[in-house]
Amino acid sequence: MGGARWILLDQDDIQHALSALMFAELDGVLVAVDHRRTNPGLGLWQRAVHLLLVSEQEDAEEIRLKTGITRVISNDSSTIEDYLW
Numbered sequence: 001m002g003g004a005r006w007i008l009l010d011q012d013d014i015q016h017a018l019s020a021l022m023f024a025e026l027d028g029v030l031v032a033v034d035h036r037r038t039n040p041g042l043g044l045w046q047r048a049v050h051l052l053l054v055s056e057q058e059d060a061e062e063i064r065l066k067t068g069i070t071r072v073i074s075n076d077s078s079t080i081e082d083y084l085w
Contacts, residue, residue, distance in 0.1 A: 011035040021048040034080045053080045
């Protein structure tokens with residue numbers, strides 16, 4: 001992960017990226033997940049996520065409060081890259 005600023009994941013990638021998520025914060029890498037196809041539910045993986053993109057059908061503020069994710073965006077038309085900082 002040397003030199004990377006972000007890890008960009010699709011919701012289907014999460015189960016295969018758990019080890020990367022574990023070390024991302026130690027390396028100073030931010031994690032963004034596009035989770036628009038289904039409700040994100042709750043999970044330990046969310047502790048490593050800084051940006052979560054969800055469907056417009058979801059309440060972004062409610063998800064942010066429940067998960068502690070820094071930024072939760074509900075938008076069906078933008079790409080996750082539009083919200084990186």
